[in-house]
Amino acid sequence: MSQRELVVLGTASQVPTKQRNHNGYLLRWDAEGVLFDPGEGTQRQMTYAGVSATDITRIAITHFHGDHSLGLAGVVQRISLDKVPHPIDVWFPASGAQFYDRLVNATSYFHQAELRPRPIGEPGVLDVSDAPFAVSAVRLSHLIDTYGYRLTEPSGRRILPDRLRTFGLSGPIVSELQRLGSVEVSGRTVTLDEVSEHRPGQSFAFVMDTRLCDGVYELAVNADMLVIEATFLDSDAGLAAEYGHLTAGQAARVAAEAGARTLVLTHFSQRYRDLSAHRAEAEKHFSGAIHIAADLDRIPLPPRR
Numbered sequence: 398m399s400q401r402e403l404v405v406l407g408t409a410s411q412v413p414t415k416q417r418n419h420n421g422y423l424l425r426w427d428a429e430g431v432l433f434d435p436g437e438g439t440q441r442q443m444t445y446a447g448v449s450a451t452d453i454t455r456i457a458i459t460h461f462h463g464d465h466s467l468g469l470a471g472v473v474q475r476i477s478l479d480k481v482p483h484p485i486d487v488w489f490p491a492s493g494a495q496f497y498d499r500l501v502n503a504t505s506y507f508h509q510a511e512l513r514p515r516p517i518g519e520p521g522v523l524d525v526s527d528a529p530f531a532v533s534a535v536r537l538s539h540l541i542d543t544y545g546y547r548l549t550e551p552s553g554r555r556i557l558p559d560r561l562r563t564f565g566l567s568g569p570i571v572s573e574l575q576r577l578g579s580v581e582v583s584g585r586t587v588t589l590d591e592v593s594e595h596r597p598g599q600s601f602a603f604v605m606d607t608r609l610c611d612g613v614y615e616l617a618v619n620a621d622m623l624v625i626e627a628t629f630l631d632s633d634a635g636l637a638a639e640y641g642h643l644t645a646g647q648a649a650r651v652a653a654e655a656g657a658r659t660l661v662l663t664h665f666s667q668r669y670r671d672l673s674a675h676r677a678e679a680e681k682h683f684s685g686a687i688h689i690a691a692d693l694d695r696i697p698l699p700p701r702r
Contacts, residue, residue: 400425401599403624403661405694406435406442410628410642411464412667418442418692419464420664422624423452424601426548427529431455432472433546433603433624439468440475446693450479455486455528459605460543461493470503477509484511488523488534490542491516517544520612530598535616537607539641545605545616550598560592597702602657605664608641609651617655622698624690625651626664627675649679649687657683659699663690 406421413419419436423446430452432439443449453476458466476485489497494516501512515523523532531551534544554575561571564587566580574580579588602620604613606628617623628642637644643651645662652660660683662675669675672689679687688696 401427401698403622403694403696403698404446404448405663405690405692405696406439406446406448408663408665408690408692409436409464410626410664410666411462413438413464414667414670416670416692417665417667419468420605421468422603422663423448424548424603425452426601429454429528429530431457431548433457434459434465434605435468435472436464437467440471442692443472443475446695450476451481453481453485454483455525456488457546457603458487458489458493458497459537459545459603460490460539460541461496462541462606465605466496466500469497469500473501473510473512474504474506476512477507479510481510484513486513486515486525488515488517488532488544488546490544491518492542520544533616535612537604537612538610539606539608543606543641545607545612546603547616547620548601550600552598553596554589554593555596556593564592566592599698599701601698604643604648606641607643608638609643609647613643613651614655617651617657619655620657621702622659622661622696623652623655623657624661624663627662627679628664628666630669630674630678645675645678646682649682652685653683657685658702659686659688659696661688661690661696 404423407418409417420434421439422433424431520536530548533547537543602616604625625648627645627648629637629644631646
């Protein structure tokens, strides 16, 4: 059975707390498992969440600050220890290639799995021809090179049962119609357009450490799920701008203006033990579904439009 959900492995920003592990997010997308920003402790959090190394098919790193990448060393060693049978693409900013190499080779271990490094030199659509979605990398505004990621499923058609009944269609001929685009019925041609409607593919956007910039909006536009950092509150907007981060209010305004459906706030500063103010701030600007991410949450993607 297909399953599309976000498994939250950690929600802390620079400093982990007793309640929040460093970053880590696994997007389950049917048979795919995309691990975003594995911070320190990700391997242990995977165990708590019931995520195995074999579940990972791709790894996406936004930038090489420690809270977004130090867990890579343990994760890749676990991937080899478990002898994951499929290759795993690893996307990361090309300017951080030295850090990628150091993390992957941090200690001695048996390299028994195929990691395929995919350094990103320029923003754009990535080569993922073997995936059920397109992936775009978009440049963000942080202290070092940082990319956000957007996964987009191809659009399709939704069959309308009442239109099938109108043309007397049922059984195997419906599959034939979907495969060929048209069929002959009682002397006339029935096309797929006559019995279906456009169905936009699902989309997922991942926005970590950044100030407000065009890239944030580009990633968020019409996203079914927008996972976005909310390190600070609006009262600390000056600190957010200085250190290259967003506030909960800014993130919510982006979601509202971009037409996102589900907003997931995460990456919280250790100064905020209670996150109720983050929710209150977000609710001022965004009327859709809001999730204040907590470690080990499982958040399903919303149903298709």
